[in-house]
Amino acid sequence: MVRLVADAMTRQVVYLPEDTPLDEAAQVMRDRDIGDVVVTSGPTMTGIVTDRDIVVRALAERLPPTATTLGSIATRELLMVEQSASVEEAVQAMRERGVRRLLVCDADRNLVGILSLSDIALLPTSSTAV
DSSP: OOOBHHHHSBOOOOEEETTOBHHHHHHHHHHHTOSEEEEEETTEEEEEEEHHHIIIIIITTTOOTTTOBHHHHOBOOOOEEETTSBHHHHHHHHHHHTOSEEEEEOTTOOEEEEEEHHHHHTSOTTTOOO
16 A cells, blocks of 8 residues: 555644744654744745754754754755655655655645654555665
């Protein structure tokens, strides 16, 4: 059975402005039980920051979490996959690009979710090989 990205993705997308301090972003991630936020400048998506980014790019470098902003540590390359793609296609794209998450869009390229390796890991094992 072919599983689609739409079946596995997380539909909750949280957007935060690029001038949001890291401590605030971490609190939002904790409160919403998510591992990433999409970074914006006005209405434009400018990047993505994960909980791991906060630890590796900021805390491990001893950057102050109250003074360091999302924009300063965000990954600027936004990789997208259509929700109608198969999970196998998404996994292949993740492998090729060395990423753990993909933004998910609809046919009109509107953001509708995020697909992470943990989303894929939660799928029944008989439906996909990771």
